Amino acid sequence: MPRLELVATLEGHQDRVWQAVWHPSKTILATCSGDKTVRLWAPASHSDLSNWQCIHTLEHGHKRTIRSLAWSPSGNEIATASFDATTGIWEYDSRENDWECVATLEGHENEVKSVAWSAGQLLATCSRDKTVWIWEVESDNDFECLSVLQEHSQDVKMVAWHPHKEVLASASYDDTIKIWREDDDDWYCSDTLQGHTSTVWTLDFDASGDHIVSGSDDQTLRIWRTIKPQNAQGIPTPSHDPTYRTVCTLSGYHNRCIYSVSWSKVNNHIASASGDNSIRVFAQSGETSEEMSWEATAKIEAAHGVHDINHVSWFPSEVHRDWLATAGDDGVARIWRYIEDDV
Amino acid sequence: MALLNANPIVYEPTLTTIRVETESDYDDDIVDPIDAEEVYELLRSISDPEHPLTLEQLNVTQLQHITVDNKENHVLVEFTPTIPHCSMATLIGLCIRVRLLRSLPERFKVDIKVRKGTHQSENAVNKQLNDKERVAAALENKHLLEVVNQCLATAGRSE
Numbered sequence: 001m002p003r004l005e006l007v008a009t010l011e012g013h014q015d016r017v018w019q020a021v022w023h024p025s026k027t028i029l030a031t032c033s034g035d036k037t038v039r040l041w042a043p044a045s046h047s048d049l050s051n052w053q054c055i056h057t058l059e060h061g062h063k064r065t066i067r068s069l070a071w072s073p074s075g076n077e078i079a080t081a082s083f084d085a086t087t088g089i090w091e092y093d094s095r096e097n098d099w100e101c102v103a104t105l106e107g108h109e110n111e112v113k114s115v116a117w118s119a120g121q122l123l124a125t126c127s128r129d130k131t132v133w134i135w136e137v138e139s140d141n142d143f144e145c146l147s148v149l150q151e152h153s154q155d156v157k158m159v160a161w162h163p164h165k166e167v168l169a170s171a172s173y174d175d176t177i178k179i180w181r182e183d184d185d186d187w188y189c190s191d192t193l194q195g196h197t198s199t200v201w202t203l204d205f206d207a208s209g210d211h212i213v214s215g216s217d218d219q220t221l222r223i224w225r226t227i228k229p230q231n232a233q234g235i236p237t238p239s240h241d242p243t244y245r246t247v248c249t250l251s252g253y254h255n256r257c258i259y260s261v262s263w264s265k266v267n268n269h270i271a272s273a274s275g276d277n278s279i280r281v282f283a284q285s286g287e288t289s290e291e292m293s294w295e296a297t298a299k300i301e302a303a304h305g306v307h308d309i310n311h312v313s314w315f316p317s318e319v320h321r322d323w324l325a326t327a328g329d330d331g332v333a334r335i336w337r338y339i340e341d342d343v
Numbered sequence: 344m345a346l347l348n349a350n351p352i353v354y355e356p357t358l359t360t361i362r363v364e365t366e367s368d369y370d371d372d373i374v375d376p377i378d379a380e381e382v383y384e385l386l387r388s389i390s391d392p393e394h395p396l397t398l399e400q401l402n403v404t405q406l407q408h409i410t411v412d413n414k415e416n417h418v419l420v421e422f423t424p425t426i427p428h429c430s431m432a433t434l435i436g437l438c439i440r441v442r443l444l445r446s447l448p449e450r451f452k453v454d455i456k457v458r459k460g461t462h463q464s465e466n467a468v469n470k471q472l473n474d475k476e477r478v479a480a481a482l483e484n485k486h487l488l489e490v491v492n493q494c495l496a497t498a499g500r501s502e
Contacts, residue, residue: 016479034479064483067476083480111480128480155477173474199474217474256452275452275475306416306450308475 002298002340004279007323008052010041010333017327018067019311024075028055029325031333032066038080038090040099041333052335061088061101068114068158070123072137079123081112087125089141103141107133107148114158116168122146124168126156132170132180134187147187149180157201162209163265169212171200177214177224181241190241195222195249201258207265211292212244215258215272221282223248223270223292233289248292253280253299256308264314266321269338270294273309273326277302281324281338298338304328348426351394354402376413377447382420383409385446389438390497392431392490397497401425403435408458416450418443421458432462436472437481438494 010020015034022029029041029052038058044051064083071078078099080088089103109129116124123135123143132149155173162168168180168187177193177200198217205212212224224244229237237243256275263270270282278301286293303309307329315323324336383406387399398404408421420439424432436455443453455472457465471477481487 065479083483113476128477157476173470199470 002281002283002338004281004298004300004324004336004338007335007337008050010039010052010054010335011331012039012054013037013331013333015065016329016331017310017333018065019069019313020325020327020333021069021071021311021313022316022325024071024073024316026075027320028075029333029335030069030071030078031327032069032080033331034065036062036064036066036082038066038069038078056099058090058099058101061090061104062086064111067112070115070117072117073119077117079115079117081115081125083111085110085112085127087112087115087123089143091141103143105135105143107145113156116159116161118161118166118168119164120166122161122166124159124161124170126159126170128155130154130156130172132156132159132168132178134168134180146185149187149189151178151189151192152176157199158203160203160205163205163207165209167209169203169205171203171214173199175200175216177203177212177244179241179244190239191243193224193244195246196220199257202260204261204263204270206263206268211247211263213261213263213270215261217257219251219254219256219258219274221250221253221258221261221270221272222246223250223294225292247290248294250282250294250296253296254278259309260311260313262313262324264321265316266314266318267338269297269314271312271314271324273303273312275308277304277307277309279303279309279312279324279326279336300336303334303336304330304332348393348429351391351396351401351425353396353400355400377411377451378413379406379409379411382411382418382443382447385442385498386420386439388498389442390494391425392434392438392494398422398435398439404439416452418447418451418453420453420455422455423458423461427461427463429462432457432464432468433471434490434494436468437478437487438491440472440478441482441491442495442498 013033017033020031032038039054040056041052042055043049062082068081078090087105091102108127111128121137126132134147135143152172153174158171179191181190196216200216203214210226225247226242227235254274260273281298282294283297285295311327322338386404389398410419456469
């Protein structure tokens with residue numbers, strides 16, 4: 001049976017850790033916390049990957065909790081979403097070997113819950129004020145707001161971009177996921193994914209972008225598939241945009257809220273983290289045109305002791321394709337290795 | 344400011360709800376699992392946000408509406424707002440949550456709910472009280488935290 005093995009524990013934050021996010025190409029993990037800081041972590045040496053050190057602390061940029069963070073595609077900038085209603089943009093200065101807050105994006109009425117950087121030149125933020133904002137990244141750390149999307153009826157928990165298209169997904173306290181597309185500089189909601197029966201906290205696309213996994217307070221994970229216009233099954237696509245439908249529901253694996261899911265773009269596995277203190281890994285076991293089947297392959301109970309786990313993320317590239325990072329209410333981040341077989 | 348519920352019914356605490364201490368409570372060799380009575384003790388003397396009365400005196404918290412599973416590390420507190428349109432329901436629930444957050448061992452997962460059928464927006468209140476992100480954000484609000492602390496100032500006092 002596959003299993004998860006603890007590689008390292010990253011201690012330093014003074015409050016709960018909300019997220020642990022991998023650098024897009026380097027062996028660096030960024031974590032953000034209720035202590036209003038972001039910490040960057042790296043292995044102390046190339047030979048010993050179990051000993052991690054905090055190499056930078058990004059502080060004094062926010063007055064309240066930093067709820068989420070996102071690396072720019074180059075890895076030279078970090079965006080931070082804070083309960084202080086602003087989004088911070090941090091840039092690495094290689095001459096000074098330091099990170100600096102170079103811009104603060106204002107506009108949301110209250111807590112910013114999530115921030116996401118597209119593969120291109122766009123940034124998305126969402127807030128308890130029920131809106132999703134799309135920003136264009138211009139030169140000289142200038143950000144222009146292109147659109148304010150207000151179709152969610154409640155607190156928006158998370159935004160995530162399609163891996164290679166300018167298509168955005170948002171998850172909300174209103175129990176839905178919405179898909180946003182652009183038509184000639186105009187952003188609109190092209191689909192509303194209904195099925196979860198409570199807050200949708202988290203979602204992630206697969207490598208192709210044709211599937212989404214979501215996790216909810218209803219204790220289930222759902223896998224949604226893109227149905228293209230003029231599909232063979234005859235499923236209507238009213239706005240001539242692709243639509244989504246559930247092809248798999250995973251229930252009975254978590255018995256409290258699911259706060260985070262991560263769909264590895266490298267090994268195709270899904271990991272989930274929950275308020276029940278456990279992490280789980282799922283592998284695909286079948287697929288038809290109607291549905292997909294997935295099986296649970298590994299789990300760690302009490303991965304952060306008695307504490308909730310707020311975030312889970314797979315390492316984004318081949319180098320450490322079996323690595324998972326998690327963030328917990330115990331104020332630590334952990335790195336795990338997913339081991340497929342005992343040899 | 345006009346009070347929402349100007350004349351609440353005041354209930355006399357019944358003797359059965361007051362914990363009777365026995366000799367074994369003082370025996371350090373006996374492991375005392377946390378039970379509903381202990382949780383009730385933590386909550387009964389919290390003040391109402393509007394009235395100089397405790398949640399016990401207003402019958403907002405009742406021993407029989409507290410469920411504790413010590414082995415499974417789970418606590419469920421159901422409370423009864425004084426009136427079905429009480430706009431203080433979320434605040435009262437928040438006070439209960441903060442009290443338990445500060446007093447119970449960290450291993451406990453706590454669910455706080457309005458007693459079924461006692462509030463016109465019970466689903467909305469329940470959802471908000473059990474969303475830890477919104478609770479965290481609320482507790483970073485200085486003004487709100489002050490109000491909560493005021494309600495909790497009396498907690499633990501024995502009359």
